[in-house]
Amino acid sequence: MSLKIPAPLVSVDWLLEHLENDSLLILDATIPKVGSKPTEILEEKLQIKNAYFFDLNDFSDKDAPLPNTILSAEKFQQKAQEFGINNNHCIVVYDDLGIYSSPRVWWMFQLMGFENIAVLDGGFPEWKTKNYPTEKPTKQNLSKGNFISNYQPEKIAFMKNVLENISSNSHLILDARSEGRFFGTEPEPRKEVRGGHIPNSKSLPHSAVLSGTKMKSAEELKMIFEAKNPENKPLIFSCGSGITASVLALGATIADIKNHSVYDGSWTEWGLSDAPINL
Known part of the structure; x- marks a missing residue:
């Protein structure tokens, strides 16, 4: 039976408890903060164990004149399937700033009628503070998913x-x-x-x-x-x-x-x- 999100926000302790669940999909939705100046990277990028990088740019309409424009329901469905997202996934999304870009991904999935998704409270900083398992990002590939959009206008x-x-x-x-x-x-x-x-x-x-x-x-x-x-x-x-x-x-x-x-x-x-x- 697929893991169910208890609330729109979950703790790092909850995520650790369910880290090896087969239906869990962890998404790293980190983007640079708008208006921030580029700084020298002092340490190598790490991610939560088993996480996949979710590129917000890839899930935005590149033909639109404005940044971060939402995709149509059909395009979002196509992208989500290509990513490997299934209807029975339980998604937890986080970012490296705590809570910044991750709610955008949460909202996008809500807009597409997918509710079994939560934001990680405190994001990667909180996970790292607890010394919970991390790893270097790898180019993992999921098999094609069966995600279906159910647009909520x-x-x-x-x-x-x-x-x-x-x-x-x-x-x-x-x-x-x-x-x-x-x-x-x-x-x-x-x-x-x-x-x-x-x-x-x-x-x-x-x-x-x-x-x-x-x-x-x-x-x-x-x-x-x-x-x-x-x-x-x-x-x-x-x-x-x-x-x-x-x-x-x-x-x-x-x-x-x-x-x-x-x-x-x-x-x-x-x-x-x-x-x-x-x-």
């Missing part, structure tokens, strides 16, 4: 939805970028993108839902979202290009908030357009 928002919200104000848009970027006092990592924020949006930096490299508790997350959204509106999460918006989506799910979506184009799309902005 309510989990994604597009520019037209966000434009409509300026007049309807039916949703609350929470922006996961830093407050400086939100108010236009810090430059955007992409120089051609305007500063500021979407009208009717509020700032909720993704760091606010984290405690170090780990997620805050469900109780703390509920308080954070309730304080931002006293009217209990449906939520749309935005950021620079859809990565840290997914961190907020994960936090909302842990807080048992069900009506939310991720604006896939996020500020890169908005800031490159002639859409209205606030400072």
Whole structure:
């Protein structure tokens, strides 16, 4: 019987306990942090034992004008099958920064109707702190998988939805970028993108839902979202290009908030357009 994820977030202890389970698939979704400067690599890359590298670029639409654009359900299914992902897999995804890019992969699979997936709380830093088994990455190949997409359109928002919200104000848009970027006092990592924020949006930096490299508790997350959204509106999460918006989506799910979506184009799309902005 396939291993079942107990929650959208699992501990390193849980992962260690199930490390040799045949249905477990561990994905390393590490990407460089947006805006970070290249640094000299001081130590050799390691990964969690039995992990496979999941390239977010490979699972994004390379023909799209914007970074990290989600694939169609058909293309995602094809890529997932080529990767070797099966419907009966139990997936745990992590990254080297703790919780940064891994929630994006979690959200992508949620969007495609696959729910037996969790983010590793604390990611590789927490795993390494515990001295749990690691290994050097190898080019492992899985046999072709049988993954089937079951697209969930309510989990994604597009520019037209966000434009409509300026007049309807039916949703609350929470922006996961830093407050400086939100108010236009810090430059955007992409120089051609305007500063500021979407009208009717509020700032909720993704760091606010984290405690170090780990997620805050469900109780703390509920308080954070309730304080931002006293009217209990449906939520749309935005950021620079859809990565840290997914961190907020994960936090909302842990807080048992069900009506939310991720604006896939996020500020890169908005800031490159002639859409209205606030400072």
